[in-house]
Amino acid sequence: MEPIKVRVCVGTNCCFAGGESIIEALEDDADLAGFVKVEAIRCxxxxxxxxxxxxxxTVGERLIKRATLEVVMEEIERQALPLILGAPDEEGRDA
Ligand code: FES
Structure with a gap:
């Protein structure tokens, strides 16, 4: 199972707008361990x-502008749910 990649911009604008606090919150959330890989990026x-x-x-392939922690968590949950529930892969095998 590949972790969901979450990239958070910490360029000047995004850092002042809360990017850094989103990273900290994601890294501090023990429930996300193993499901999410958080990466700081520049503009x-x-x-x-x-x-x-x-x-x-970005959460996986989805780009989120004016991101809030709540919206980011909702998208992580939406993308992680099939992983957690053991959804079948493309060939129909259970995870
Ligand atoms: S500073 Fe974050 S996208 Fe430009």
Missing amino acids: LDKTCAGGAESPVV
């Missing part, structure tokens, strides 16, 4: 639009 090709869209977070 995502100016996705933040000069800070208007900060903080920027």
Whole structure:
């Protein structure tokens, strides 16, 4: 089982808008251990639009602008649920 990759921008705009606190909260959440890999990144090709869209977070392939911890956790739960429940893989085998 591959952990869900969560990338949190800690560029200047996103850091001031709460990116750093999102990383800390995710890293401190023991329930996420093994399910989530958190990574700090720098400005995502100016996705933040000069800070208007900060903080920027990706959960798996989903890009979240103006991210809050609540929205990030909801997306993690949505993506992790099949892993937790042991959903069948593409070939129909249980995890
Ligand atoms: S500073 Fe975070 S995307 Fe630009």
